[in-house]
Amino acid sequence: MTVSLPLVFDAPRRGMPPRHLADLDAEGRRAAVEELGLPKFRADQIARQYYARLQADPARMTDLPAAVREKIGDALFPPLLSVVKHVACDAGETRKTLWRAGDGTLLESVLMRYPDRATLCISSQAGCGMACPFCATGQGGLNRNLSTAEIVDQVRAAAAALRDGEVAGGPGRLSNIVFMGMGEPLANYKRVVAAVRRITSPAPDGLGISQRNVVVSTVGLAPAIRKLADEGLSVTLAVSLHTPDDELRDTLVPVNNRWPIAEVLDATRYYADKTGRRVSVEYALIRDINDHPWRADMLGEKLHKALGSRVHVNVIPLNPTPGSKWDASPKPVEQEFVRRVNAQGVPCTVRDTRGQEIAAACGQLAAEN
Numbered sequence: 001m002t003v004s005l006p007l008v009f010d011a012p013r014r015g016m017p018p019r020h021l022a023d024l025d026a027e028g029r030r031a032a033v034e035e036l037g038l039p040k041f042r043a044d045q046i047a048r049q050y051y052a053r054l055q056a057d058p059a060r061m062t063d064l065p066a067a068v069r070e071k072i073g074d075a076l077f078p079p080l081l082s083v084v085k086h087v088a089c090d091a092g093e094t095r096k097t098l099w100r101a102g103d104g105t106l107l108e109s110v111l112m113r114y115p116d117r118a119t120l121c122i123s124s125q126a127g128c129g130m131a132c133p134f135c136a137t138g139q140g141g142l143n144r145n146l147s148t149a150e151i152v153d154q155v156r157a158a159a160a161a162l163r164d165g166e167v168a169g170g171p172g173r174l175s176n177i178v179f180m181g182m183g184e185p186l187a188n189y190k191r192v193v194a195a196v197r198r199i200t201s202p203a204p205d206g207l208g209i210s211q212r213n214v215v216v217s218t219v220g221l222a223p224a225i226r227k228l229a230d231e232g233l234s235v236t237l238a239v240s241l242h243t244p245d246d247e248l249r250d251t252l253v254p255v256n257n258r259w260p261i262a263e264v265l266d267a268t269r270y271y272a273d274k275t276g277r278r279v280s281v282e283y284a285l286i287r288d289i290n291d292h293p294w295r296a297d298m299l300g301e302k303l304h305k306a307l308g309s310r311v312h313v314n315v316i317p318l319n320p321t322p323g324s325k326w327d328a329s330p331k332p333v334e335q336e337f338v339r340r341v342n343a344q345g346v347p348c349t350v351r352d353t354r355g356q357e358i359a360a361a362c363g364q365l366a367a368e369n
């Protein structure tokens with residue numbers, strides 16, 4: 001298959017929303033406040049409202065004088081994301097939100113509540129340019145990158161909804177973030193890394209979620225994986241491999257034509273070496289496509305050779321997109337696949353797939369709209 005592959009990690013700031021507080025680091029925040037003729041201390045005061053109180057409406061920042069609220073609102077809180085709809089399932093414990101950005105762009109996030117944690121799956125791009133043929137988002141192509149603030153605000157909004165008891169199970173705390181919604185996070189590299197810093201820094205610089213509870217996924221942009229390894233972060237890297245052989249992967253994950261499996265695994269090993277973190281390998285199991293016993297053996301062998309025990313394989317039963325020829329593997333095939341990968345000394349489990357009935361696979365809700 002011929003696809004046009006992105007040549008740069010960060011496309012120009014096309015269609016980006018105006019600057020928002022969450023786009024700025026501490027220094028940028030202070031400079032912005034000074035530009036407005038306000039004393040520097042207001043910068044941290046506003047940031048505490050946003051990151052600690054989860055307040056995104058300056059009119060409600062009651063510890064600020066009214067005139068300041070208006071100025072701040074105009075300069076640092078442009079309209080960012082508005083809810084188009086929430087769709088819930090799993091007795092309300094899974095909630096998908098379809099958002100509309102200021103320019104009309106649609107994007108999604110999914111909140112999943114478990115007994116011991118609450119995980120938010122967020123989007124890093126509107127659409128995706130990676131063209132994986134089994135994925136709803138991939139079919140529509142890339143619309144645009146999301147800004148840092150558009151990424152961060154998905155998290156702030158979910159944390160506020162949980163705190164305020166809007167999600168079944170009573171008031172709670174958002175604990176985990178996975179960059180597994182729409183888009184290839186490492187194709188929007190600078191904004192995603194800035195968002196990770198805002199999400200994980202303590203207030204007033206960020207939302208204070210532990211770096212260890214953040215997962216950044218990628219289809220394998222090898223140079224960007226190496227760059228991420230050098231950022232000094234300790235987030236978990238999840239590499240979507242989907243098959244251990246280049247021949248099939250060239251079709252399933254077209255970016256493999258640019259960075260084949262050996263290069264992806266080299267970069268992944270570098271990430272594990274630099275960060276000391278175990279990496280995840282994601283494997284969407286597709287009936288009669290990549291679910292063969294020999295592929296399970298080959299996957300286990302290659303991963304064990306490249307990463308030893310510093311890897312965990314998540315098998316994801318494919319969530320078929322409407323009208324697609326791709327389907328999930330039968331349960332016995334799935335079980336045999338998992339058994340064989342484990343037999344190579346590589347831990348492998350089947351991922352709980354929440355939200356199937358609300359089209360929670362990335363891009364499905366936006367595609368329907």
Ligand code: SF4
Pocket residue numbers: 128129130131132135136137138139181182183184219362
């Ligand atoms: S699977 Fe992920 S990387 Fe591939 S097209 Fe879909 S969103 Fe993009």
